[in-house]
């Protein structure tokens with residue numbers, strides 16, 4: 529899909545009606561002044577709260593729940609504390625939850641919005657690239673229970689999303705690459721021409737905010753097409769899990785020490801490699817995508833990913849049984865497609881070869 533001309537909003541259709549993604553210029557969080565803070569409770573990434581204390585001054589006097597955004601923060605056992613603190617901030621039916629942060633804050637607020645007081649409206653100010661370019665649309669909340677990642681969830685779209693790419697300036701560079709991982713993914717799903725285009729712009733993506741913003745819009749437009757066709761993830765949308773079966777297994781096998789979008793980047797590379805070895809996609813497809821993917825996971829290629837833990841995690845993936853694996857692998861044309869594969873010794877050997885080959889590249 530061609531990159532759309534600059535427009536300042538995208539309207540997304542959902543089962544709850546349309547919601548608008550607005551691209552904002554100027555001072556970050558300026559539009560908080562337009563929110564009805566008298567009937568809102570804010571859930572704020574604590575780090576963002578510290579970095580943008582001045583810009584977030586409109587929140588003075590509002591109820592604010594600050595959360596340190598790590599993977600443990602979206603664990604079910606933390607929710608009693610969140611609920612108690614929101615109730616202490618006098619959350620009421622008819623109130624709005626304002627989420628300010630990345631994917632972790634999003635998952636927490638989206639989940640709470642589905643169940644707190646039988647449902648509240650929520651609005652989102654995404655502050656990470658991953659959240660701006662990918663997770664902010666699509667309605668999903670995903671909560672961890674113990675070590676089981678994303679096992680609880682709902683489809684609860686926000687009422688509105690406000691994106692200001694200026695806040696990305698304070699993001700750790702590795703978190704930028706994590707977001708780029710998801711952007712590479714949707715472009716790969718859109719087709720080889722789209723992937724080649726974003727891959728060719730990989731350098732400017734890291735250094736030029738205008739180029740980055742152009743690809744954020746393009747990524748959201750590609751995702752929009754898939755989620756509007758299949759909001760509840762039973763058909764066309766499932767290809768969005770490209771890179772995610774292996775990616776989640778890598779995250780789990782390394783105790784979540786690899787950012788999500790970096791694990792997804794490795795996951796796509798691994799899916800392409802495995803597909804080539806199993807004969808379902810040409811080796812040329814792996815080789816075509818490999819340079820951009822490898823650039824994006826640079827520094828993580830020497831990480832020790834324990835194979836037993838990885839295969840165990842892969843087997844536990846929601847979609848799988850002990851003997852068969854449902855994976856999104858590229859097909860003969862290089863298009864990500866759903867298939868079922870045998871979880872056997874040969875598969876294990878191919879996975880082992882992947883890590884050996886990347887580490888020695």
Ligand SMILES: NC(=O)c1ccc[n+]([C@@H]2O[C@H](COP(=O)([O-])OP(=O)(O)OC[C@H]3O[C@@H](n4cnc5c(N)ncnc54)[C@H](O)[C@@H]3O)[C@@H](O)[C@H]2O)c1
Nearest residue numbers: 575597630631632655656658659663668669670695698699
């Ligand atoms: N629900 C969905 O559709 C969906 C989709 C993809 C990912 N996710 C989930 O999102 C989570 C990852 O989210 P993420 O990658 O957005 O990161 P994150 O929310 O984990 O944030 C990463 C780090 O960046 C910090 N941070 C956030 N904004 C910042 C800013 N502007 N400046 C400086 N620091 C900032 C945070 O405090 C945190 O330390 C994972 O749990 C993943 O499972 C959910």
Ligand SMILES: [Zn+2]
Nearest residue numbers: 710772788792
């Ligand atoms: Zn993802």
